[in-house]
Amino acid sequence: MKGSDALVKCLENERVRHVFGIPGEENLDLMDSLIDSDMEFVLTRHESSAAFMAGMIGRLTRRPGACLTTLGPGASNMVIGVAEAYLSHNPMVAMSGQVGRECQRDPRKQYIDLVSMFRPITKDSCSIRNADDIPELTHRAFDLASRERPGPVFMELPEDVLKEGTDAAPSTMWKDGGRHDASDVRDVEMVRSLIASAERPLVLAGAGVLRADAVHQLRSFVAAWNMPAAMTWMGAGAVAYDDPLSLNTIGLRGADTVREVFSEADLIILVGFDLIEFEPKFWNVGRKQVVYLGEAPCDTVPGFRPDVELIGDLGKMLAGLSRLPARRANWASDIRRQLHDSLAAxxxxxxxxxxxxxxxxxxxxxxxxxxxxxxxxxxxxxxxxxxxxxxxxxxxxxxxxxxxxxxxxxxxxxxxxxxxxxxxxxxxxxxxxxxxxxxxxxxxxxxxxxxxxxxxxxxxxxxxxxxxxxxxxxxxxxxxxxxxxxxxxxxxxxxxxxxxxxxxxxxxxxxxxxxxxxxxxxxxxxxxxxxxxxx
Incomplete structure (x- = not known):
């Protein structure tokens, strides 16, 4: 079979349902192979839209969305959507046709080094140089795109590779995003002790809770300890607005309606929190300890590190921390009431x-x-x-x-x-x-x-x-x-x-x-x- 046929089988194996994009001369073979597949090619009116759609598919399904363009201007138009997926941690595999391997030289009409162009805005950027490598590189792209923190991976598809014959078969296993084992029991007990000794603990929950499918465990955790919780914009809904412990969304810096909780809290527990959404200088106010719980290490911001950092299966960690709680009154109930009054006005x-x-x-x-x-x-x-x-x-x-x-x-x-x-x-x-x-x-x-x-x-x-x-x-x-x-x-x-x-x-x-x-x-x-x- 042709390389394009092998790639389509690999995409089907990765459970891709839609490929968003615009066809071109350098992806002719792949477009033809898609006709006989179980996937739907969604023709968009601009390549940026194709990447936006693929990124949102990845965000909502927790499996990489797929988009396809052709060389030069087509791939360049896709950049903004790939960059959005990169900074929002949305799993995506972005693909582009390219001139044949022997024609890749500077200067050449419509040719630019796509692998280098996409490298700063992807988890990985690669060119498939041999049709026999298609199964391995495709599976690696989808696996890497899914792993916490997820994001886009770019694959360049030279047109001669798509025409090349191969007997390589797709990988038979689809992997989830790669969960770590739950943290050591002693670490969990240390966090439990910090929560129990705090007078005004506060949970700040981010998109990592949704990516880990740990919403139920988070809600049980805050209910067990009767702790208030606020969500980043992309973590919105992790705790429901009508929950008596919910402070809805934060991220407007000094304009947050509930900003008072940042200075009053004496312990902040970051759960699945991406610092890019809301930098610590806006909420790490006054003397307090900060605990981070996530499936990947806390990202880096100059001048900030959490006092305690637990990395592992987020659902399991939250379930463990929900046992034997020391409940106290909801110290932020008045602030929550002010929020509801403000939104009702x-x-x-x-x-x-x-x-x-x-x-x-x-x-x-x-x-x-x-x-x-x-x-x-x-x-x-x-x-x-x-x-x-x-x-x-x-x-x-x-x-x-x-x-x-x-x-x-x-x-x-x-x-x-x-x-x-x-x-x-x-x-x-x-x-x-x-x-x-x-x-x-x-x-x-x-x-x-x-x-x-x-x-x-x-x-x-x-x-x-x-x-x-x-x-x-x-x-x-x-x-x-x-x-x-x-x-x-x-x-x-x-x-x-x-x-x-x-x-x-x-x-x-x-x-x-x-x-x-x-x-x-x-x-x-x-x-x-x-x-x-x-x-």
Whole structure:
């Protein structure tokens, strides 16, 4: 069989269901081999979207998503999505066609050294130089991408290797992400003793809890000790918002509603916590001890190391620490009450558009606790992270690593492919919507209905605010209005424009009830954005 046939068999063996991308001349053989496979090739309208979708598939399934481009410009367009997966720790295998081995020289039209280009933003970057190596290198890529902390692996596919004959068979075993054994019993007992002696212990839970599938064990752990818990944006839902111990999400630095807990806590327990999401200088305030529990070592930030670090199977560690607890009163109950009061308070409307607080509440009220809300990047992301109550893991999907604009629509497609039974709403700024809005055609072609709520203010609001704070004026932050409804209709998608919160609620409820692929443009009152600056 050809190398391309062997690669397809390897992808099937790794349980890949979708390959996202755009075909080209250098991946012709692979595209043809995919036709006879059990996988679906999802044609996207831009390579960045293909990588965004593959990364979100990896995040939601805990198995690497797959994307495919061709050489030069195709692979270069994929960079932003691969970098997002790298900084968000999402498992992904990114592949690109390349000119044949003998043609790889500088200078040559459309040829660049892809392996070197992707190396800084991947766990590994390699070129398959022989068709017989395809099974080993493919399995290694998927295994490495899955291991804690997960991330993307890049594979370059020279076109002559894809044509080359081989008898190599795929590996027969698919490996999980590689769990360590639980930490030594003495280490667990030391942590138990620290918790028992603390007066105001606090759990900060991150995305590592979701990656380890340890949500149940975390909830049991905080309940056993009656300890308050706050989640990073990407760990949102690890403890439900309506749990009396939940402080919902943190990560807005000095603007966090519950920031008082950082100074009051005398012991912080980091559980599956990635420091990239929320650096210690914002929460390691005053004299306190810090314990880290994770399936990989605590990442490095200059000037910080946890006092105690336990590495192992996170679920087993949390289960062990849940035994024989010394319960105490929930010392953060007043702070939690202030949080709930703050989220319940809504400003009055004055006819200048819909205020952000009302948009967030309309989205939350329209969705069930297991439905999915996605936020693209912009001022609306800060509002979502600050005010959206999260009840279950992976039901508020945001970026908190690379934080690129344009993820909202591609992520909604990926979320709907993984969870076709759930309602999905993507909260998207009009600036970010313009970057990947053509993927609405992809969604229509795939039959993946969701609602995109487009915040319309014709401005890059956060940048405008920072310019004005720094210099008292702004430039390059405003752009012309686009008729979002007409655009949606031009690609066969339902479109609405609303100017009040009541109109928004009615449109949202109707579109979700009818399972429509729809865009709702919301005229935003951006007057409240001045308080969003977070340092």
């Amino acid at each position: 809504l400003p009055g409307e004055d006819g200048r558009g819909v205020k952000p607080q009302h948009i967030i509440k309309a989205v939350r009220d329209s969705l069930g606790q297991k439905d999915v809300a996605i936020s693209d990047v912009g001022a609306h992301l800060i509002w979502m992270a600050k005010r959206y109550p999260v009840y279950e893991p992976h039901t508020m999907l945001v970026s908190n690593g690379l934080i690129p604009m344009g993820v909202g629509v591609p992520w909604a497609i990926a979320a709907k492919l993984v969870h076709p039974e759930r309602k999905v709403v993507a909260s998207v700024g009009d600036g970010s919507f313009a970057m990947t809005c053509m993927e609405l055609e992809t969604a229509r072609r795939l039959g993946t209905p969701f609602v995109a709520v487009v915040w319309s203010d014709a401005s890059y609001e956060l940048i405008r605010l920072r310019q004005e704070k720094a210099f008292g004026r702004n430039t390059g932050t405003s752009f012309g209005m686009v008729d979002v409804v007409k655009f949606a209709e031009s690609v066969g998608v339902e479109g609405h424009r609303v100017e009040t919160s009541d109109e928004l609620r009615e449109a949202l409820v109707g579109c979700l009830r009818d399972d429509s692929l729809a865009v709702i443009e919301v005229v935003v009152d951006k007057g409240g954005n001045d308080g969003l600056l977070v340092g």
